[in-house]
Every structure is written in structure tokens, then in C-alpha cells.
Amino acid sequence: MKYLLLTGVLLGGLILTAWQGARFARDQAIDSLIHLAGNDLQLSQANLTGYLTRHDYLPHLLATRERVRDFLAQPAGQRDVAALNRLFDRTRERAGVYDVYLLDRGGTAIAASNWRRPDTFLGHNYAFRGYYRQAINGRGGRFHALGTQSGTRGYYFSAPVWDANHTPDTPPDGVMVIKVGLDAIEREWQRLDAQLLVTDINGIVFMASDPALRLTALQPMSDGARRGLRTTRRYADEPLPDLGLEVTESLTNGARLIRLQGREYLSLSRPMARFNWNLRILKSLTPVVRAQWLGATVAGGAWMLLALGAAIGWQRKRIRRERERFAERERRTLARTRDELERHVAERTEALLDSNRHLSQEIEERKRAEESLRQTRDELLQTARLAVLGQLAASINHELNQPLTAIRAYADNARVLLERDRPDDAAANLVQIVELIERMAAISAQLRQFSRQSSETLTHVAVQECFDYALRLFHARLVEAGTIVETDFDARHLWVRADPVRLEQVLVNLIGNALQAMQESSPPRLELSAIQEGERIILSVADNGTGLTEEGLSHLFEPFYTTRPAGKGLGLGLSISQRIVSDLGGRLEARNREEGGALFLIYLPAASGDPSYA
Known part of the structure; x- marks a missing residue:
């Protein structure tokens, strides 16, 4: 019963400590994540604002150029459209914008940098666009939308174009428009360890680092809002599906914990009044979850260390007594083991010495066997050569018998010739005898050479x-x-x-x-x-x-x-x-x-x- 109670206290303290550690770690991790998200959000807002507004001057600059004004002042049939198209294309390339085009007073595109593309703006009317209405009323315009021809998203800047001699009451002769692409800034966002979204006043995601989130609605839209968007064709015919963003907890500083597409995020947003947008950053809660587990583990580990320390203190006294008894038994056992080990070492040493002696004898026997084998092989080679000589004996005997017979005949003749007092003829016979002896010597030399040892x-x-x-x-x-x-x-x-x-x-x-x-x-x-x-x-x-x-x-x-x-x-x-x-x-x-x-x-x-x- 005592052990059950002690186990319950330990488990209860472990659970409570781990829960408190996880809660503290979660709060700290969320505060750190809010601070990090705020920094990333502020930096991304500055980058986006700078990226878009650096092209704000361009339509006003083009609207004041003489070529553009003269182009609008000329009758439609006398305008050099190709020259102005090329000018706009060069301007687009140098400024790094998506498109540059000119609308007449009625909103129809009469010159464009994309005149060579299949989705050119030439001949299309854009009077329904907000940037046209703003500029035709005499002020600069801004507008974000999905292109009706190209199908690409962009931010539009516009400026009215007047004749050089216009009066304050004169309506603009046309509208100068540039379109800024958004893909480059979104690619930079993808380097962040977060999701970045730009939403308009209707909650439509116009820009996002995740392509799957673009042109979606954070919350369900009313029918009236959808009809209004169709009127301006801001998003063309896109269905704008609902993402189903769910707020699970509201935090300080406007931060929220949300659930989006089955994943948990920390959401922090900043308004961009200049563009009538809202920039939102979504940070994954994975670091928070890891921090919770780590906090629970550390707190639980600390509790276990305390419990372990107490248990160790209690066990030390008991172990000390056991150790003293064990040490005495160990001394006796060690003495017996040492004696036994010395005996085994002596026996093993003697066995190794015997093995070394046998091995040395075997090595010597192997050397003698190898030497005997080498001698036997040489003798066998010599035997084989002598066997060949034996096979050649008959022919060799024949070769030696012929000169021996001739030598005998020449010698007999020489004796007779000397008896008859013919020394010159006897000398000629002796010369023949010497030649035959040399021939026999050559045959003998060949036999000696073949029978010699290698x-x-x-x-x-x-x-x-x-x-x-x-x-x-x-x-x-x-x-x-x-x-x-x-x-x-x-x-x-x-x-x-x-x-x-x-x-x-x-x-x-x-x-x-x-x-x-x-x-x-x-x-x-x-x-x-x-x-x-x-x-x-x-x-x-x-x-x-x-x-x-x-x-x-x-x-x-x-x-x-x-x-x-x-x-x-x-x-x-x-x-x-x-x-x-x-x-x-x-x-x-x-x-x-x-x-x-x-x-x-x-x-x-x-x-x-x-x-x-x-």
C-alpha cells in the first residue's frame, strides 16, 4: 500500500509539472512567434509598397511626352501606331513593367507594348476599369485586377493625357496606363518561412506566396459583393472559392490562431491604406508545438530528477550497507579467482610452448620437403633429357661409326704410304683424320650441352x-x-x-x-x-x-x-x-x-x- 501511494504521488506530480511546463513554453513560443511574424510582416509591407510605388511616376511621365500628345491630336487614320507601339515596348523593357498602353477618350486601347502578342490590348475597351474612370476624371488612377485578355494579375497605374494647350475645364484626350506584374514579389515571399497573403476589402486573396491560395475568399461572400466584382470584372470570371478560414483563438496585438485547410497558423495582419489592401502573414505553429513538448519534457525531467535525487539519497544508505557486505564477499571471491587464473595461465603457457616447439619442427620439416622437392624436380628434368638422349642413341651411334670407320681406313692408308716413303700422301690422310675427329667432337659437344644441368x-x-x-x-x-x-x-x-x-x-x-x-x-x-x-x-x-x-x-x-x-x-x-x-x-x-x-x-x-x- 505504501508503494502504491508513493507511485501515485510521483505520477501526479509528474503530470502537473509537465502541464505547467508545456503551458509556459507555449506562451513563450507564441510571444516569440508574434515578434518574428511582426518583423517579417513589416519588412514585407515595406518591400511591397516600394516595389509598386516605384512605377507610380511612369504614366505621368509618358502622358507629358510630345509623341503621345501629338499621337492623340492626329486623326485616327494618320496616326503612326507602329512607332508608338515600339516606344511603349522599349519603355516596358527598360522600366521592368508588364505592359504599357494608351486608351483614347472612350476607353479603347489604341497603342500598346504587347501589340505583337495574341492577347494584345489593341482594339479592346477598358472603360469599365477603375483606373480609366479615375484618370478620365483628371487624376491619377490605381487599380488591381486580373487581366481580361492575358489572364494575369497586375497592379495598374494610370494618368490623364491632355493636349499641350488644354484649359482646366478641358477633359483629357486619353489615358496612359502601365501594368506592373506581381510574380517577382511573390517569388521573394516564397523564401520566407511563412505564408503571405494580400486581401482586398472583400477578403479576396489577390496575392499569395502559395499559388493554391490565390484568387480565393477567406470568408464566404455575399451575392451582392460577387455582383459588384463581376461589374468591374476585377477578377474576370474566376469562381473565388471559399477557403474556410477559422479563428480558434484571439491573442494580444491583434494576433490570432487560425485553422486553414486543416493546418494551424499564427495570423498577423497590417492594413495597407494606400492600396486599400490588408497584408496578412501566417506562421506555422509547428515551433510552438515543439516548444510545448520540449517544455513538458524539461519540466517532467526536472521533476523526475528531483524524485530521483530523493530516491538516490534514500538508497545510498541501504546500498552502503549492501556494498560493505558485497565487498567482503568480493575479496574472498577475488582471491579464489586470482589463484585459479594463475593456475590456468601457467597451464596455457606450457601448452603454448609445446605448440611453438611442434610448429618449429613442422617448419623445418617443410623446408626440408621443399628442398627435396626442388632436387627431385631438377633430377626429373635431367632424367627426361637423358631419356631423350637414349631415344637418340641409335642415330648418334650411326653418326659416330661413320667417321670412326673412315678414320681407321685413313690411318691404315697412312701407315702403308709411310712404308712406301710417300710422306706427302700420308700427311693428306692425316688431315682427313683430323677433320673427322673435329666432326665427332662437335657431335659429342652437342650431347654434353643437352645433358648439362640447368x-x-x-x-x-x-x-x-x-x-x-x-x-x-x-x-x-x-x-x-x-x-x-x-x-x-x-x-x-x-x-x-x-x-x-x-x-x-x-x-x-x-x-x-x-x-x-x-x-x-x-x-x-x-x-x-x-x-x-x-x-x-x-x-x-x-x-x-x-x-x-x-x-x-x-x-x-x-x-x-x-x-x-x-x-x-x-x-x-x-x-x-x-x-x-x-x-x-x-x-x-x-x-x-x-x-x-x-x-x-x-x-x-x-x-x-x-x-x-x-
Whole structure:
């Protein structure tokens, strides 16, 4: 029960305080809004008055010009209407008004600045307009209305036009009229954070910053007032609908709170006796509503802070006792936790040390494995080269046997010739023996070069020289098989960045495979080419052999895959060749030719820079 009573007191005090705060904030916000609206209204009234009256002199000035007076003095058939129209148009443009026109004594427009427009005033009678009646009676006229021809709103200034020799009793010969547009001043109003309205004595909104409010009635109009407006055609045939403005509260200084089109506004007005108007400003009450909510929130928050302060004071004593008991329990718990944490840290540290030792061992094992893999790869490359040498053994043996047989014959002949005391002929045989030995040495040098270990250092390599070396290595087989070798090399030397030993191995593998595939071809034709396309060099090896099967194309670069009989190949040549080309930054492709046979393409990046400095 005690807690229910305390809760009721708190809620009641909160509601009362919030209501008082909202009421005070509303009064302050409305006073501030009235002051702001009054300043905006005074400034807007001064701007509107200045905007309209700055053109007050213009009809009087034009009415005194000799050209206008002479124009009216001339018979209607002799008047230069076009010249006066142009004069009025220039005047309109310089003065910044909407229209300039001249009425004769009967009220008909006889010259106008808008003579070229479809809605020109020429030929129309405006005797019903107030500005005409005021000026034809000998005084300046003012009038606001909706144009009967153009349909645009404007403020009209008029002045009587007399002959230079007129007497005080002479009626005016015509009426000079200017029309001032209102759109510019309304566009300036739209920059304000408010609605501005200009109403006439009938409560008709003639000007407004909101286009939707123009030519409407603030209050319902009587039938008599509507008939009077139709007589002067001030607003043409506009229906002038009722806006239904509702006053909800009257405030000080003539201010009111109104409801217009479902929205709440603060309304403040000032009379403009010079124009027989009333200028009204409408300020949205949104800031007032926000101020009310803010005031209620601040007041309620202050009440809650007071209540909270009292509650805190009451709770502090209770909390202090609880805190002392809690601190004792916390000290005991903290001691147990600290001991447990130290034990866990020690265990975790030992586990991390074990993990680091295992990781170090794994790193060392991985390094050894990588080194072993590198050595195995190099050994495999060397094995593949030696396998190619094994395949070439028969032809190499044939090339070496021929000069050995010839050397033996030349040596026997030389011995016989020396026995017969013919040293000159014996010397000629010895020269032939030396030439044959040099030939054998060249063959041996080629074998040593192909079987040497790679340096794994990339240098500038001439593509044509690699092809020449591979062809020399297969010279005996090419001659024996009667192979036609066709080359298509670029006229200039083509250079790539590569390891010459590995690139030569790739070409030897491809040419050896081509010769193997052309054993049944008659005649066998080997086509070699090297061209440059942009930043890459394309090497190709083509044959007219049996070509590649579908299965062969799908497994061509797999290790140990071969189509040769058992014991005739390891199935590593193309797999190693693809690996070598990939390490050099290129790619190796294979396809069948339309005319028959296989085509192997090597794409390598062209070497940059001058090879002479490589």
C-alpha cells in the first residue's frame, strides 16, 4: 500500500509539472512567434509598397511626352501606331513593367507594348476599369485586377493625357496606363518561412506566396459583393472559392490562431491604406508545438530528477550497507579467482610452448620437403633429357661409326704410304683424320650441352638459336627419314627471358614427338615458326603425322601418360615441358590441324631492353 501511494504521488506530480511546463513554453513560443511574424510582416509591407510605388511616376511621365500628345491630336487614320507601339515596348523593357498602353477618350486601347502578342490590348475597351474612370476624371488612377485578355494579375497605374494647350475645364484626350506584374514579389515571399497573403476589402486573396491560395475568399461572400466584382470584372470570371478560414483563438496585438485547410497558423495582419489592401502573414505553429513538448519534457525531467535525487539519497544508505557486505564477499571471491587464473595461465603457457616447439619442427620439416622437392624436380628434368638422349642413341651411334670407320681406313692408308716413303700422301690422310675427329667432337659437344644441368638463371635467349640447336641434335634422324623441314622465322632476332637449357629441352621434346608421330607419313614434313605479336613471342611446332586423339588431348599434359608402346617412353616429356613453359611465364597449348597432324604452340613474354646488355 505504501508503494502504491508513493507511485501515485510521483505520477501526479509528474503530470502537473509537465502541464505547467508545456503551458509556459507555449506562451513563450507564441510571444516569440508574434515578434518574428511582426518583423517579417513589416519588412514585407515595406518591400511591397516600394516595389509598386516605384512605377507610380511612369504614366505621368509618358502622358507629358510630345509623341503621345501629338499621337492623340492626329486623326485616327494618320496616326503612326507602329512607332508608338515600339516606344511603349522599349519603355516596358527598360522600366521592368508588364505592359504599357494608351486608351483614347472612350476607353479603347489604341497603342500598346504587347501589340505583337495574341492577347494584345489593341482594339479592346477598358472603360469599365477603375483606373480609366479615375484618370478620365483628371487624376491619377490605381487599380488591381486580373487581366481580361492575358489572364494575369497586375497592379495598374494610370494618368490623364491632355493636349499641350488644354484649359482646366478641358477633359483629357486619353489615358496612359502601365501594368506592373506581381510574380517577382511573390517569388521573394516564397523564401520566407511563412505564408503571405494580400486581401482586398472583400477578403479576396489577390496575392499569395502559395499559388493554391490565390484568387480565393477567406470568408464566404455575399451575392451582392460577387455582383459588384463581376461589374468591374476585377477578377474576370474566376469562381473565388471559399477557403474556410477559422479563428480558434484571439491573442494580444491583434494576433490570432487560425485553422486553414486543416493546418494551424499564427495570423498577423497590417492594413495597407494606400492600396486599400490588408497584408496578412501566417506562421506555422509547428515551433510552438515543439516548444510545448520540449517544455513538458524539461519540466517532467526536472521533476523526475528531483524524485530521483530523493530516491538516490534514500538508497545510498541501504546500498552502503549492501556494498560493505558485497565487498567482503568480493575479496574472498577475488582471491579464489586470482589463484585459479594463475593456475590456468601457467597451464596455457606450457601448452603454448609445446605448440611453438611442434610448429618449429613442422617448419623445418617443410623446408626440408621443399628442398627435396626442388632436387627431385631438377633430377626429373635431367632424367627426361637423358631419356631423350637414349631415344637418340641409335642415330648418334650411326653418326659416330661413320667417321670412326673412315678414320681407321685413313690411318691404315697412312701407315702403308709411310712404308712406301710417300710422306706427302700420308700427311693428306692425316688431315682427313683430323677433320673427322673435329666432326665427332662437335657431335659429342652437342650431347654434353643437352645433358648439362640447368643454371635456373633467366637471361635473354634468342629463339632462332634454340630452334637451330634442336635441329642439329636431330640432324641424323631428319636425314635418315627424309624429313622436310620448313621454317618461318621473323626477319629480326626474337628474344625471350628464359633459361636456355630448359627452353631447348622443351623444343627437343616437341620436335622428337613430331618425328615419332610422322613415322608413317610420306614424306614427313616438320614446320617450325617464331613470330612476335605485341608483347609476346609465339613459337610453334607442327607435323603432318596422325594427329591427337580425343583421349590424348584430354590427358596430354598428365605425368606418365603416353601413347607409345611400353619401354619406348616415360610419359613425362609434355608434362615437364608444360611445367617449364609455365615457370617462364608462358603457356603451352596443343591442337589438331585441319590439314592433318598436330600443332603445339608456346606463348612466352617478349624480353624487354637491349639484349646486348643482358
